[in-house]
Amino acid sequence: MFDSWKIVIGILIFLGLVTFPIWYSKGKAGPPPKLELPKKEKKCVESTAYMASSHMQLLDLWRNAVVRDNDRFYVNAEGKKYLMSLELTCMKCHTSREQFCDRCHNYLDVTPICWDCHIQPGLKLPGRSK
Amino acid sequence: MDQSRRKFLKIAGLSALGLGAKPAVDALAQGAPGKFELNPKALKAKRWAMVVDVRKFRESGSGEEAMQRCIKACHTVHNVPDFPNPKDAVKWLWTEPLGNAFPSLEGQVLHHYVEERLKGLPVLILCNHCDNPPCVRVCPTKATFRREDGIVMMDYHRCIGCRYCMAACPFGARSLNWRDPRPFIKTKLNREYPTRMRGVVEKCDFCAERLAKGIMPACVEACKNKELVFGDLEDPNSEVRELLRTNFAIRRKPQLGTRPQVYYIV
Numbered sequence: 001m002f003d004s005w006k007i008v009i010g011i012l013i014f015l016g017l018v019t020f021p022i023w024y025s026k027g028k029a030g031p032p033p034k035l036e037l038p039k040k041e042k043k044c045v046e047s048t049a050y051m052a053s054s055h056m057q058l059l060d061l062w063r064n065a066v067v068r069d070n071d072r073f074y075v076n077a078e079g080k081k082y083l084m085s086l087e088l089t090c091m092k093c094h095t096s097r098e099q100f101c102d103r104c105h106n107y108l109d110v111t112p113i114c115w116d117c118h119i120q121p122g123l124k125l126p127g128r129s130k
Numbered sequence: 131m132d133q134s135r136r137k138f139l140k141i142a143g144l145s146a147l148g149l150g151a152k153p154a155v156d157a158l159a160q161g162a163p164g165k166f167e168l169n170p171k172a173l174k175a176k177r178w179a180m181v182v183d184v185r186k187f188r189e190s191g192s193g194e195e196a197m198q199r200c201i202k203a204c205h206t207v208h209n210v211p212d213f214p215n216p217k218d219a220v221k222w223l224w225t226e227p228l229g230n231a232f233p234s235l236e237g238q239v240l241h242h243y244v245e246e247r248l249k250g251l252p253v254l255i256l257c258n259h260c261d262n263p264p265c266v267r268v269c270p271t272k273a274t275f276r277r278e279d280g281i282v283m284m285d286y287h288r289c290i291g292c293r294y295c296m297a298a299c300p301f302g303a304r305s306l307n308w309r310d311p312r313p314f315i316k317t318k319l320n321r322e323y324p325t326r327m328r329g330v331v332e333k334c335d336f337c338a339e340r341l342a343k344g345i346m347p348a349c350v351e352a353c354k355n356k357e358l359v360f361g362d363l364e365d366p367n368s369e370v371r372e373l374l375r376t377n378f379a380i381r382r383k384p385q386l387g388t389r390p391q392v393y394y395i396v
Contacts, residue, residue, distance in 0.1 A: 046163055061162045067285045071166035072342050087322055116327040126313040
């Protein structure tokens, strides 16, 4: 094989660059975000573990149930009944988009489009005082 | 040898497909831990329909004002934007001159003397919630669909803004948000109802969200003299059936076969 040393050096440089994010942070992840949890309510619609891992699937099922099947209520595994609404149920406890939704979504670099249409608490329309 | 290699590849391919598909199928099949329920207080019907009593608008003194009140009620409840350029206009509920609303009947059923009787009043126009809706047939994403109770609904989550439905609708009842509608919402913001985003088609949905709560559509509620009547067409004792039994009512462009379910008493 001709010029094998050039190829080996090239491969080493390439591997070094590709793994840069791993060795630069020395295997440590950035600190996870701290979420502002509701004060008055202790339990969410489902268990905390389920909400943390699968809230997006649940919200997706909710929106299909509401818009397409006209079902408006959700009865959770414990039998408690909730109105299926982002504005009227979720955001009544999680009162701040910035301190709850965005903190995690920014950390994970995901950009859900919920708020393009749904109205976040305290939204001010452009060019208006209230 | 060839034959067995062929068989091996087939089996290998199928098993790879099967193994690969399993997680995807599992993820899709995963339901919610809880159950979904209808609101027991919701208003139900086999076939929702509306009767617009054009005569009553004339009788109520200032018909124009009554119509504007209905429009304002609708647009406030649904955060409908008000774009200054008429080309961008978003319309849920609006008015048209009699001749424009019923072009095929002008000069026939709606002869000169009917127009004289209505004193040049415009007609309130909204989505007809057709029984045979062309918009639903052309929608490539099923963003618009016909519900069991006849309401032609919009699922804004699914709309990709292709505007096929706008081309298909012969009544001009659908509007695209060419721009972000939020800066153009002139009414008081209803925080319980979403706005739309750029590139989404919107229209009247017979206030499906209000019916689900057990209240009548906003425009019907805003009409104090029962100029608009909303009810179940399949129920022979309903108010709409009574009105249609005792009055002569017309529909917009019935010859197109879309079977509109908004009736006009002229």
